[in-house]
Amino acid sequence: MDLIALLYKEAITVRRNLAPILLLVLVLPASFALGTAVYQNTVPEDVPVAVVPADDATTEEDLNVVRAGVDRFGEARDFSSTDRAIDALNREQVYLVIVVPGGLADRSTPANFTVYADRGIVPFQEPSDAATELLNQELDGLLGIEVNAELVRTGSRVTLSEYLVPTATVFFLGLYALVFLPRQVRSERRVFDRLRTDASLEAVVASKLVVWGLLLGLGLGAIAAVTAVLGYGTAVLSPLVVLAAGLTFVFLGATGMAVLFAMGCSESAIYVNMGLAAVVFAASGLFFPVGFFSPIRAEIARALPTHYATVAIRSGMLKDVDVWLYADYLGYMALAAVLALGLLELSLIRYRRWT
Amino acid sequence: MAVVAVEDVHKHYGARWGIGVPRPRDSDGEEGASDTVVALDGVSLSVEPGEFRGLLGPNGSGKTTLFRLIAGLERPSAGRVVRPDATVGHSFQRPCFYEDLTVRENLRVFRAFDDDPPAWSWVEELLEGLRLAPASHRIAGDLSGGFSTKLDLALAMLGRPDVLLLDEPFTDVDDYSRRRIRSFLAAYNDDGRTIVVSTHNVEAFAPVLDAITVVLDGTVRYDGPPSADLTTQYRDLLEQ
Numbered sequence: 001m002d003l004i005a006l007l008y009k010e011a012i013t014v015r016r017n018l019a020p021i022l023l024l025v026l027v028l029p030a031s032f033a034l035g036t037a038v039y040q041n042t043v044p045e046d047v048p049v050a051v052v053p054a055d056d057a058t059t060e061e062d063l064n065v066v067r068a069g070v071d072r073f074g075e076a077r078d079f080s081s082t083d084r085a086i087d088a089l090n091r092e093q094v095y096l097v098i099v100v101p102g103g104l105a106d107r108s109t110p111a112n113f114t115v116y117a118d119r120g121i122v123p124f125q126e127p128s129d130a131a132t133e134l135l136n137q138e139l140d141g142l143l144g145i146e147v148n149a150e151l152v153r154t155g156s157r158v159t160l161s162e163y164l165v166p167t168a169t170v171f172f173l174g175l176y177a178l179v180f181l182p183r184q185v186r187s188e189r190r191v192f193d194r195l196r197t198d199a200s201l202e203a204v205v206a207s208k209l210v211v212w213g214l215l216l217g218l219g220l221g222a223i224a225a226v227t228a229v230l231g232y233g234t235a236v237l238s239p240l241v242v243l244a245a246g247l248t249f250v251f252l253g254a255t256g257m258a259v260l261f262a263m264g265c266s267e268s269a270i271y272v273n274m275g276l277a278a279v280v281f282a283a284s285g286l287f288f289p290v291g292f293f294s295p296i297r298a299e300i301a302r303a304l305p306t307h308y309a310t311v312a313i314r315s316g317m318l319k320d321v322d323v324w325l326y327a328d329y330l331g332y333m334a335l336a337a338v339l340a341l342g343l344l345e346l347s348l349i350r351y352r353r354w355t
Numbered sequence: 356m357a358v359v360a361v362e363d364v365h366k367h368y369g370a371r372w373g374i375g376v377p378r379p380r381d382s383d384g385e386e387g388a389s390d391t392v393v394a395l396d397g398v399s400l401s402v403e404p405g406e407f408r409g410l411l412g413p414n415g416s417g418k419t420t421l422f423r424l425i426a427g428l429e430r431p432s433a434g435r436v437v438r439p440d441a442t443v444g445h446s447f448q449r450p451c452f453y454e455d456l457t458v459r460e461n462l463r464v465f466r467a468f469d470d471d472p473p474a475w476s477w478v479e480e481l482l483e484g485l486r487l488a489p490a491s492h493r494i495a496g497d498l499s500g501g502f503s504t505k506l507d508l509a510l511a512m513l514g515r516p517d518v519l520l521l522d523e524p525f526t527d528v529d530d531y532s533r534r535r536i537r538s539f540l541a542a543y544n545d546d547g548r549t550i551v552v553s554t555h556n557v558e559a560f561a562p563v564l565d566a567i568t569v570v571l572d573g574t575v576r577y578d579g580p581p582s583a584d585l586t587t588q589y590r591d592l593l594e595q
Contacts, residue, residue: 188453188454190449190451190454191451191452191453191454192451193428193445193447193451194445194447194451194452194465194510195451196428197426197427197428197443197445198465198468198510198514199468353430
């Protein structure tokens, strides 16, 4: 009979907390399942590819032929120089760079193409081989001459384990800022009335961002220590990684707390933040670069600041790159941080009016 | 000039709708009854400097709502609350402190919020005067109800505020401590400071009150000096 009484009690609890429970058992698993729809292809079909003239001898007609050849497996994007295209490769704006030689109309000599791919994007290594082979076949057919496409991999060799370090770092950042931090703030909700009279909620959230942001440094240090012991060549504490991680913490943490206060510090807010974290993990290209996404989904991913955080952290850890190459990415993250802090202030105003 | 003035204040709460929240019913049990709760309905009062005023009323009469409006934690639906420019300390019906800090750590943290923090000797005086010293090294979340109330009271008085707003400051406090705290508050009031205490525990504060405001069903039933037999006066006011 004890069991029946307790089951009755649980039924009442479920009815009273229906909203958070529905979020937990319906919305959250559904959003995780929905996240899998972002990935559709094992070989990317709409991958952005840089098409670059080798020199002044390359004509617009030569470029047009290559653009048509790229259509089978990607989306051609024009660049004026190889250096710029390699920069775009490092920034994950494109995943292949095709340097087009001039004189393709001359059927008497073979056409020698150079194709660049980034070694750092491990999941794209085999697809880049396949894409180069496809390019060979396509251009053979289109030009009717012998085509040699040589694949050159840039950057240093990266193992799959090393490639996964930035993925794990962004995953940790998402959980830490979007789920753990709001949960920690919520645990102190009973003291908010006194803090509102003796200090301010703004000061409270500022102190949280400062302290837990500094503690994030320890988290990065732990990742650096473990990867060093494992002998990985990942620069976990490079300036680009630290900057990107710091900005990501601010915009995700502020967003998580904005959701928390907008929902009256309810338990449901924690589940909503978990759902947000699921979206971030699915849509930011944590494992597969956005070149694996369909064009629409890639555009959605490119609108998310977490995508730029992922690229910056991956590049900072795996490539020897200049921080300034990612200045616009960092600027976008800084803008996202300012907007999220503005949103947080609005939610604090709402919370004060509501309670 | 009054340190706190409440002018024709109304406070209404709309029901919060959500899944699992039953719709309100009228007296016949039919759904669709008004979902607005009237907590305060045209309340006015004025607290003078140096006064020890009791805000009296049974549970649910609107005392805590009025208290929160005076504290600035809520806004009136209509009317006006003029709060003092002077420093204000608050104690809450449900004690407000950091549960994972000790009593001393809480006092240290909240003392640091003050631009001009009082001497630590005042903190020691509070610990002794409120009989909080035996629990000073205990984690606040582990305190009994009485000690929780005392810590909340200590935090309210920490900055030696000119105006003290106390909401049910004797909840779960033993009789001996009540007498000690009452004397401590009376001495604090004798220094020219103002105290407004919201309580349904009339007897406990009867000896020290200069003025009373009796609130029932969101309206003021009486506002003026207490009689010699405050308990009888209060009972009569409620039964009118």
